[in-house]
Amino acid sequence: MGIVYAIISGKGGVGKTTTTANLGIGIAQEGKKVVLVDFDLGQRNLDLILGLENRVIYDMVHVMDDEAGLKQALIKSKHADNLFLLAASQTKDKSVLVQEKVKKLIEILKEEFDYVILDAPAGIESGFEHTIMYADATIIVVNPEVSSIRDADKAIGIVDAKSEKAKENKKVQKFLVINRINPSMVSNGDMLASADILDILSIDLLGKIPEDKGIIEASNSGKPIILNENSQAGVAYKRISKRLCGENVPFEDVESFVSPSIITKIKSLFQ
């Protein structure tokens, strides 16, 4: 039985889809079977970031409505074996999502894949709620910037209140990815340090991604940055992917703080 991760942020434009694509490739490179599901109905982009935009024929709504089989709709990644995409519908909006159908879809995907990673839409509306509803754990992506952090806190509050696990009084695990860190600004005191962000949000750190110009180039060409072994951001995504597979990868940056309990928590998801 696979693990379901929802990748959320609250605020848009912080790197949620980029993170989803990179972690998908990274985890698949660890030999796991991974499916990425784009929940951003009407604003499909994960296909573009993965370089698969020309291969989308059926999307998740077709599968939920039994207009296409899962096998027909899954798009195999060019970048990693074992990695598949289930695209968002581009024509229908989030109102087509029905809780029962979402639940059924996720249950089927959990049977087939080790990791089911859901890319949430920005905001905290119904599309977001459907994404977090059946997640075992959430990965919150923030930028070291006030509006992103505040919106993330709001999104975390909804996960704690509304997800199915929370309703069963089980803890939904939450891991933080801090994206677009500018190390020199942090050391000058002009950008929030990760310790401060963790302190404010009081959740566990999963990883830190430095700001990297290569991200734009990677999006331009549909080849996520994790494929570039010389890129700092790519290496950071690789390390996070290994952590998500239960490997104890130390946090290389001295400034960063992580509680050792995070690996225990990730491992507990496998049980």
Next chain:
Amino acid sequence: MSFFSLFNKKEKSAGVAKDRLRIAISSDRSNTSYPFMAEMKADIIEVVRKYTQAQSVHITRESDGDVDTLGIEIIIPR
């Protein structure tokens, strides 16, 4: 204000951000109504209308330590 800011004429913006965020988030958290509030309110109105002429109900919330107290006010026209 951080310790180091005593030595700097201008406080670093990261410190300012942290202080402002703390206040904003703590205020957000205390103002957030329960996510079920809207639905519960609709249900309560339905029940209240079954027995009375009341058109609306107000739900108030008071926080004290670890408990929240919800008050439901039903105004019935005479």
